[in-house]
Each structure stands twice: as structure tokens, then as C-alpha cells.
Amino acid sequence: MAKPIIGIPAEYQLVRDLYRNTVNQGEVAAIIKAGGVPVLIPTREPDLAVAYSELIDGLLLPGGPDVAPRFFGEEPLPEMGEADDRLDETEIELINLAFAARKPMLGICRGAQVINIALGGDIYQDIGTQIDHQTYQHHQKAPLDQGSHYVDFAEGSKLQQIFRGQRHVLVNSWHHQAVRKLAPQLKLTAKAGDGVAEAVESKDNDLILAVQWHPELMYRKNADEFAIFEDFIRRVREA
Template identity: 50%
Template sequence: MKLNKPTIGIPAEIRTFNGTLRNNVNEGEVKAILRHGGLPLLIPTRNPDVVTEYLPLVDGLLLPGGTDVAPRFYGEEPIPQNGDIDPLLDESEIRLIKEFIHAQKPIFALCRGMQILNVAMGGNLYQDIESQIATPVFQHSQKNNISETAHYVDIESESKLASIVNTDKLLVNSHHHQAIKQVADELHVTAKSGDGIIEAVENSDGSIMGVQWHPELMFEGDVVEDKLFEEFLGRVKSIG
């Protein structure tokens, strides 16, 4: 049965609440999808062989933030600064990403989501930017409330991202210690922070976009961040 509204798949993290394991998605992502006329659909990630069965049910894929990406998925061993990982989540999301790309369905990736997107498409990551980058970097894991802004990003003027936010400099929040190192061949860097960290990517036709920050925590009070979700849902609706 075809639904009247576009469905947006969100891969779920496993979290423990009162001693019980639960499939978890972020409320901000759910609210942003609903605001712009979509229906969020949680995708369980404990069985990578099952996740691709959701493909016919889902029109677009939202890749959320979360744990570190296991470095084995980009051919490295973990360094001491590498944080919590969830290899089943990584494998499930990598399979989803590849299937969505093959099916030419839109993808919007946030923070860790942009990192796993890059890995799935053949790129790699800094496991820890403060210890692996020689030059000083900004505070990318901000101490103030994550719904508030932390630093600026410089946006490529000819990018799809620039056309959405209508500026070449944007103040964003920041909550990460990993980042894209080598960008995948089919992705283009569309924003960087002043210290050189990659802050946004997209593919050649703009059907795949990723940002390193968390617009889902800012969109209700920030018109520009809200436009990112509006455009994503518009992309999904246009091919529905």
C-alpha cells in the first residue's frame, strides 16, 4: 500500500533504559520530518541482513548522529582515543546507504551519519581530530548546550548547500571528535570550518547531502537550519 506522505527511514541505535535495551531515534529528527510532511519510520539495526528489506517501504534515508564508526570499516585499527562503537549499526547503515544509492533515493546525513556515509562510499575518517591533526583545531565538542551555536562554517558558493541556506558562512553547533579525512570519490566537500575540518558534503546532483553539525537540535528556533529538512523532504517528494 502506497502512503500519501513520504516515509523517511531512520536507523535506530540500541540504548539501555532502566536496564532494558531499546531501539532509539532522536526526537528532533522525528519532529523535523513530521513538520515537513513526512512520516518517520524506525529501522532496527541489530540484523544487517534484514535492514535492506525496508528499502521498498522507505522513500528517503536520514542518517543520525551517534557513536564512533568502527575503524575496521575503513581499514584501520582503533587508536586509544577512539570512543564507543557499534559494529552492527555500522554494518547495517553501510548496507542501507549502498542500497539507497543504487535505488537513487535521497539521503540526508547528520554528524556521525555523514561520517558513515563517507565510509560506505569509500572514504575514511580521523578517529580523533585533536590527536591526529598537527595544527590546532577548534572546540568541536562544545561545552555549551548542544542546541546553541559553537563555530562558523564556510560554504562553497556553488554548492547545493549554499543554495538552500542562502549564505556562504553559517554559525552551527558542534558535537564530534571524529571527522572526514579522505572524502569519498563520489562526494564533494561543500563546507569547512576555519581550522580545515570538513563540515558538509554532497554528491554531484545533490540527492545525497551530509552535514557535520546537528540541525535537528536547532531547527525549531533557526529558520536556516529548518530549511535543510524542508529541502530534504522536498527532494523526497519530488521523486515519490
Template identity: 40%
Template structure:
């Protein structure tokens, strides 16, 4: 039996749920059975969690800063309140189950906010030091900058290296990271690129998009999904 992986969707202003096929294909390629989760199922979270062997929190719009006790910055982007509430509820409940979770881009940020962390609403306007281009203008299959991984981290063991190349499509980033997580990868400008659980549970959040890179055959990205699915099968 293939492990069942719940994948969260984005939601448009008109309420339409959308999800890029690269997420679905990455899970299938790694041996999982994807189950697309629409927004608005908070009341059914317990039943959903029973069905899932793992959860993939996908990318998308900005997170409402009121959820981490801040008012909106001038450069805050589009927020999706219904998606925020659905995903935060799913993330918090899944974190209590011990089941594996993979957070991608916004998904990394959801994990952080779910346990009391905060975000830079716009990493360019809220940092005084020089910042790399984190919204690349190249195709999403192109790696645009380097990331340094902590030696001995889960991510380093998956990558087989302490330095990898990633793509980049975000203007929000992690600010305060609670003790439930540890930062295990940063860009050369200090922006947080990955977090992992400080508990036994497999929880990995990455700021880039390995689902897009895996479609182009990137070895590290493929191994991220393979390790995630392997953990979900246990």
C-alpha cells in the same frame, strides 16, 4: 501522501534501540512521515528501501576503524558494530537507488565510509594544527562556530549564504573523501563540515545537528529538512 522517511537508531550496549525525538519532530515539521528503523535488519534492506522515499542517517557513537582499514586509535570512543553493519548496508543500497539521503553527524561519516572514505578517529590527536572546540559545552540549540559553504553548492542554495553558524558535538571527522562526494563546507580550522553527491542524487551530509537547531527555530536548519523532504516527495 507524505513521503516516508526511514530514520536510523542508535543502539546501547544492552541492545536497546534509542533515537532522540528531535529527529522525528524535524521530519514531521518539514512534512515527512518518519519511520524509525531499529538496528539488525540487514536481511530486510531491500524491503525497507522499497518502503522509504528517503533515508535519514542519525548521529551516535564512533565508527569501527576496521571498516576503513585502520586499527583503533588510543582515543577512539565507543563503537557499535551491529549499528555499523546495518547503516552501512542501508547507505550503500540507498545510494544505488537514487533516493534522497540526509546524513547528520555520524550519518555524514557513515556515508563517507560507505563509499571507501576514511575518518580521523580523534580529530584533536590526529591533527597537528590548532583545532576549534568541536564538542561544545553549551546546549545543543546554541551555535558554537562558523562554517564556510562553497558558492554554488546545494547547501549554499539552501542556506542562502556562504557562511552560517552551527552547533558541534563530534570528535571524529572526515579525512579522505572519495570521488562520489565533494566537500562543500568546512570550519575555519579546515575540518570537513558537509559533503554532497557528485551525481544527480540528492545526498547531503552535515557534521552538525540541524535537527536540534530546527527545534529552536533556526531558519537554515529548517530549510535543510524542508528541502530534503521536498526531494523525497518528488
């Protein structure tokens, strides 16, 4: 394969008085450094997901706004943040198409949640109010290129392999939602000490790795975080 084409769904944002399709530079730069070719996927027309999915070799689901709860059968709680139906619909469609076509995926933050929802799981709309014990600070006030809480990797997980055998790793954290009920095709492979889900991987194949933290903001100073992107491009090449 020539350099693999990695699709990244874009947010729809008002920036300097104009609506724009935006993807963060962190993901774009990490994919390029790892040997992929990032391609922005506009998300205003969910019906185009089929056409876009045929163009790409792998799918990166980035961070972004909250997922609208109707996609997992709930009504919105007061603590829910901003959401965008069309972003949700487009991503859910792209995930299902990638899964059916066996195209590898990497999820980051919201990406981990939307992968789980697309495949039949659900999420906490707000971990601070829906988990009945005190949770950690998952919306860190420290700079985002620094870790703030630890995560524990499952024995034998892909993450343990990517992180050279380590199972207790400091990561950054910028979320108030998290995976709750797991989709049947996924296994939980990282948790924070407060029980919050921090990563999922596909059960029976190499198709999905999705982390709740932000490796795209840490990889410049942390080779293990960059290895998440190298592993993704390797999975796409070998798919």
C-alpha cells in the same frame, strides 16, 4: 506521492535496565514538521536492510557513536569512543542500497561520516590527536541549540542555496571524528576555519546532503536550519 516515508536507523541502548531501539526526538520531530513520516529501522539484523530499504522513500542517517575503524581499513586508536558493529553494518548496507536505488539521503554528524565511509572514503578517528595543528573546540560546552563555530560553504553548493545565499554560518558542534578522504561520489561543501570537514554533498545529482553539525537541535529557533529538512523532503518527493 503521499507523505514520504523516511527511514531512520535506531541505536541499540540500555535504558532503565532494558535494551531498546532508540531514535532521537529531534530528528523525528523535524521530519514530521517538514511533511515526512519517520520510520524507525532496528539495526540488530543487518541482513534485513534490503527489506527495510524497499519500505522507505528517503534515508536519514542520524548522529550516534563512533564508526568502528575496520569499516575503513584501520585499527582503533586509544581516543576512539563507543562503537557498534551492527549499527555500522546496517547503516552501510542501507546507504549502498539507497544510493543504488537513487533514494535521497540526509546525514547528520555520524551520518555524514558513515555515508562517506560506505561510499569509499574514510574519517579521522579523533581530530584532536590526528590533525597536526590546533583545531577548534568541536565538542562544544555551550547548549546544543546554539551555534559555537563558523563554517564556510563552497560557492554554488546546495547549502549556500538552502541558507539563502549565505556562505559563512554559525553552527553547533558535537563531534570528535570528521570526514578525511572523500568518497569519489562526494564533494566537500562546508569547512570550519581550522580545516575540519563540516558537510558533503553528492557530486553529480541531488541524492546526498550530509552535515557534521546538528540541525535537529537548532531548527526550532533557526529557519535556515529547518530548511535543511524541507530541502530533504523536497528531494525525496522529486526523486
